[in-house]
Amino acid sequence: MQTVVIIVHLMIVSVMIGAVLLQKSEGGGLGMGGGAGFMSSRGTANLLTRTTAILAVGFFVTSLFLSWYAGYDRKPSSIIGTGAPAQTQPAGGAPLTPPTSGGILDSLKKTDEQQAPSGPQAPRSQ
Secondary structure, three states, rough: OOOHHHHHHHHHHHHHHHHHHHOOOOOOOOOOOOOOOOHHHHHEEEEEEHHHHHHHHHHHHHHHHHHHHHHOOOOOOOOOOOOOOOOOOOOOOOOOOOOOOOOOOHHHHHHHOOOOOOOOOOOOOO
């Protein structure tokens, strides 16, 4: 279903681009040009204007349908959690203790000192 609507949507878009490019602009552009044609310039303008309007309505309808269809199976979820998130252990294995004095930086420094070095270490400033 979605593939069919996308193909129709792309066909509408391509025809609408062509209809807009064929319309006569102030500078002439890619318009139908002057002279004798099977339609007068007024008739051509009315036909292209109506065609563009119909294609624009089709474009909006297919766009709205595709956006509705994309969210059709989406289940609403609450931003307010139903329970407390689970606490996990840090990757180092040593549990972090809450800071008792000195602040969070001191407790992180103590945690780093407790862990065994796993490779080459950068020199630390004293």
